[in-house]
Amino acid sequence: MRSAATAGRVREARKEQTRARILEAARRAFAARGFHATLMDHVAQQAGLSKGALYVHFPSKEELFLALLDDAAATLVDRITQAIAGAHGGRAKVAAALESALDTFEEHEDLTWVFLVESSGARGPVEQRRWELRAALTDLVRRYLDEAVASGDLPPQDTALAAAVWMGAVSEVVVGWLRQPSRPLRDVVPQLTSLLLRSVGFPDA
Amino acid sequence: MRSAATAGRVREARKEQTRARILEAARRAFAARGFHATLMDHVAQQAGLSKGALYVHFPSKEELFLALLDDAAATLVDRITQAIAGAHGGRAKVAAALESALDTFEEHEDLTWVFLVESSGARGPVEQRRWELRAALTDLVRRYLDEAVASGDLPPQDTALAAAVWMGAVSEVVVGWLRQPSRPLRDVVPQLTSLLLRSVGFPDA
Amino acid sequence: MRSAATAGRVREARKEQTRARILEAARRAFAARGFHATLMDHVAQQAGLSKGALYVHFPSKEELFLALLDDAAATLVDRITQAIAGAHGGRAKVAAALESALDTFEEHEDLTWVFLVESSGARGPVEQRRWELRAALTDLVRRYLDEAVASGDLPPQDTALAAAVWMGAVSEVVVGWLRQPSRPLRDVVPQLTSLLLRSVGFPDA
Amino acid sequence: MRSAATAGRVREARKEQTRARILEAARRAFAARGFHATLMDHVAQQAGLSKGALYVHFPSKEELFLALLDDAAATLVDRITQAIAGAHGGRAKVAAALESALDTFEEHEDLTWVFLVESSGARGPVEQRRWELRAALTDLVRRYLDEAVASGDLPPQDTALAAAVWMGAVSEVVVGWLRQPSRPLRDVVPQLTSLLLRSVGFPDA
DNA sequence: GATGAATGAGAATTCATTCAT
């Protein structure tokens, strides 16, 4: 006979599993059809669960989408942070960041679509959160630029503006690729890196 | 006694007026609440017309939004094209283009919101069109960059990529300003211009 | 200078013409798409007039349809009455009636469709009228059967029932032909006549 | 503790019950007001359910009506087929068929109205189906007539035409009774039987 | 009389969410 505590742990693990399954299904569903066109029915079907089960784990369609968004942002920030940590020197760090970002976008098309493109009407809490997460990412970039300025690798400048430019540039390129995948996204890394580095005044390689 | 032809012309003019009134109302409504949250009721009320009248002039909510989108794009392209024509020299043309774009965005907040932010679910024909219009604008930029490359003002490069970078950068900055208007958008023009020019290899002023 | 009376007569004639034009257009439109699926717009277009003009001549869509129905019934009754008047002898009269009815249906497919098939929801005033007209036609048949009984050509019987049977039989055959025109309707006249005559006890030819 | 399978079966049974309840409500509603004048609201109210529930069981108003139509036709065909099987001899079979048909019509006024009278605009899929079902019933009659001809009980003739005549005749009589119920429908059976038998050349009883 | 833009009361259908089992 298992102890109550063990049973509780088992139950919790199973719950977590179901939650992950739903999230996974939601990712596919939302990426495939967009927020509005995706019905809770679609997510449920994709997850192999009933609609009711969705509501056991998430209080609403919106919250489900929000959780997805947070996931996407966290994944992205993790990857980029690690990439930067692994690189040495200002220029290398920037290049690593870009490369890891584009790699992540390329590997996780679904999340990318959700994070960069999908919308639920540009005014609701969902779009608000999406913008905040995007702003957080932009701020991450800004901090590295600030460091580079502090270390003298970069001339003093409006790093917030520069970070926004970088964010917008990357987003545009990625979305363009999502809409019309031609060559692998990786292949534009060198040129995009050059462009962005030049934009902030890094002397060319 | 007015002739039948005159009466016809008068009626036609009035019809055109109503159409414009609806478009105007739609602009406000969509900008305020987004595509999905905006009801035809809202547009009708905003226009001071009945819902039915909307359908006399536009076959569907979607077509109405599309008309709005086309309007926004046409306005923008016109303005930018004129600005560029009025400037002399590669660098000046670029600066003029940017300035006129940002000016237009600043003056027509509603249209800007509709054009750059608003979405109707990223998969439908609306988003498709929005992306096409955006691509057309990007292409306009690319052509000027090509000219600059041809004239030797700019080193040879992937101008399509550069144009996408510019488009994304401007969009990001404008959207950030829309979400949190701080200083006038115009004020960032010089720095944004520098950044973008540097990105393509224009020697700094 | 024309007298007022003349002018009045001219105007009246023109009005009558327009009314006929509308009726003609309505006949085609209703026969083609049915009562509900036919829009006043369709009738107007078919008539080459504006929707408003329709309402000058008919107070409502329903009244327009009713007028059509009355037309169809009147045409039919006229034709049949004349045909009967031109034939001599009980059996010949019946045969002439049937033949003229089927001829009329065949020649005026539109009116036939409107009269025998088209419906506007089986409960409204339109269906009521359609049934009354049909009942009137049935009654016409009954009167001739009564005559035949009175003259001893036919055994005494429930002529109202017999008339209903005839009406239903003819209607069914005609509608079947309308839905799937194969051989000319005329060709079934001899056999149908035999069947119906036999049904009331006429000795076969 | 009920097993999941048992619970499933229970739920399924309940679902079937609801479906039947809706069909029943629809029968009344459509018979009372006709297809177009009947709103889904009416059916829902009649069924004591929400409008949404209707759409859980039937995809559209049209499909609901179609299901009703199929029901009516199946009931009718069953009844007639059984009645014929239970009778012996050509004449008796015909009489039994007619009697059972009229009985069924009399007992199920609602379905009869729906099957013989109600229309949804004579052009749509609904009318198409109604005509097909009617044609199937006519064909059933034709087959028995063919048998009678084959067995020598009836002279050779166009049995398809005769079947149509019978169908139309019965329909007309029934509809007349529906519109103005006087004496019980059963009472006309003997005379109607005589008429129809005579029409195909059966010697009178 | 004719026109056709405008009206407005519908009507069908949708879908996130709930809850009895």
Next chain:
DNA sequence: GATGAATGAATTCTCATTCAT
């Protein structure tokens, strides 16, 4: 926890009819 039938408020689009010109 899971199920899925039921809910019901929401929403787009329709179309007979009106009326200022």
